[in-house]
Amino acid sequence: MLSATSYLPWHDPREATRLLRYALHRQGFTHTYQSNANGMSVLSVLTELTVWCKDGSFVWTEEGATITHPIDDPVGAAQLIAERYRHGQHLEEEHSPTGSVREHSG
DSSP states (O other): OOOTTTOOGGGSHHHHHHHHHHHHHHTTOOOEEEEEETTEEEEEEETTEEEEEETTEEEEEETTEEEEEETTOHHHHHHHHHHHHTSGGGSOTTSOTTOOEEEEEO
């Protein structure tokens, strides 16, 4: 069993993704869906954006390129995503501030 002093939340993909989800929520992405299973976690942010958390990284695709970001920096990952998707037409109307944050554990 891990002690409270040795527990690092980003070692657990479920917890790291939860932290990313909350950081994205603060950036205005309030309608997200999280699923967890088999040592990885998946976060659906927008129709065109799904973030995978596995093997110590957040991973997503932008314009055909695979983007990876360290699992221990969910706030930084949220900032990168917000810079790319918040501006212009990428933030869909149904992703309003009244949207919900949902989590599913599998």
